[in-house]
Amino acid sequence: MNVRRLIPATATLAAVSLGLVTLSACGGSSAADDAKGPGGKLNVIASFYPMQFLAEQIGGDKVAVTPLTKPGVEPHDLELKPKQTAQLSDADLIVYLKGLQPAVDEAVKQSGAKATVDATTLTSLETHGTEAGGHDHGGEEAGHEGHDHGHSHGEKNATDPHIWLDPVKYAEVAKGVGKALEKADPANAALYKKNTDTLVTKLDGLHTAFKDGLKNTATKTFITTHSAFGYLAERYGLEQEGISGVDPESEPSPARIKQLQKIAKEDKVSTVFFETLASDKTAATLAKDTGLKTDVLDPLEGITDKSRGSDYIEVMRSNLVALKKALGAK
Template sequence: MFKKGFIYIGLLAIFLFVVTGCGSAPGSKAGLIEGKVNVVTSFYPLYDFTRNIGGEYVNVINLVPAGVEPHDWSPKSRDIKNMNNAQVFVYQGAGFEGWVGDFLQTIPKDSSLKVVEASQGSDLIKTSDSKEAYDPHAWLSPLNAVKMANNIKNALIAADPAHKDAFEQNYQAYAAKLKDLDVRYRTELAKTSKKEIAVSHQAFAYMCRDYGLTQLAIMGLSPEAEPTAQDLKNMNQYIKEHQLKYIFFEELVSDKLAKTLAKDANVDTMVLNPLEGLTAEQEKAGKDYISIMDDNLKNLVKALQ
């Protein structure tokens, strides 16, 4: 037990080093384009949804650059300028973007900017610590993603009524793909013998709710939440109790803590992507929301055998 105490303290030291070593990256360099509906989105999934629905009539600017974790990102002056000059601004809501409230208060009353809270109308999960707080990671439910995409579609139509039919058709086609993704998840995860997952970031409550899984996370709703020694001990016990073979980590946050804990528990690590952003490599390879969600499904099926 004495030795274990040192292990957990050591893991906490690694975590603190990882968090304090994280720097911030510059904002988006993309610009507005005349003749198109300019849409600024707060992070990657909203960018991908908008791009699919808007097609050729829309110029989409994603605020958070590739490789940057969005929870604690905040806009720079040029980002704010793009938001003010765009026709549509799309953000997640449900407490995900801490900076949005301040920005919304600066919008002039006579502004024509259409503001979309994408998560509005989604089946949100309340957090245990407050009746007024929600888990913001709603996009990790493909059926919530359908609702979010519909909110975006309605805003595009309001901004550009002349292309309503195109936006409707694009939305219907994309919504069908999202519903097919949901079917794949339901079908494949129903076959697995295990239903428990160990994750570094408590981002997968919607996925767990929709598909009958249970998650235990090293960290909380923010990937930079600090775990206690008891949290790490609980994770070790959870892994042993459920005979898990993997701890899942995400690519936009250092995997050192997950790998150290995995080594202590004698298990391996594997990626489960919360889709808060793409790496530069994923962007170059043409990855998107659906392809990464399919990658997640493959890894889940492997881990839950």
């Protein structure tokens, strides 16, 4: 009797042990998923909207993207909260643009995070100008050797970080972000590759729309509050005149305002552009003093309910409409 009882008891013990192993294995898988982020998604932190847009478009439902710069916040002078800084250490991937937000650059460095992608390493950056607020001369036909003096922010030979406003350069960054996601999450690499290709196709279409839409214009010069459009100006043969430099909060000198009034007259400028996240006071004053119209040209540093579109593509197309109108496109 004791022997007969021993056999099923041993079998039962083995089954229980096997069950525990199975549960343990399942528990380990769940823990791994939780480490990825909510719902087992890849935990991606993006520095500001243009990086957020790429991560969301390419990552799809396999990623949970947390932006460091909230909607409506001007990104250049962002100050991070301790909680945000702590989040960087736990991220599966950090997508940022070095040189635009000093606080983010320092936090990424201090976090020790290994899985990071800096957008400035994914395309070529250009040094624009020798003094703040000068004349931009660019054009695709010039091989991108234009001279944009509007980005130096008071410094000589400053590198312009606004690469996302050139659809061609932004597509190059998109490809790099896609590869970073593939590396961070190999199980979903095929999906990331497919989504990257889809986004690049959209950006190619946007580039074609700008190239065709701005080919024939009455003037090539536009005045804008914030000197963010140097790459766009070079790509499509335009001339940007920034009231301020790379920092939208910087104040132009009286000499710069006088220079802009002269340029507006000589180049037959019709419109002074302002933007959604920065004050339009100076732009409005310049427009009034020179008898010019005002309109919005969005540098797409953030999306709010005031934006002319719900995402990057829509707002860029709105920018194209505004430019065509202001420049007298035929």
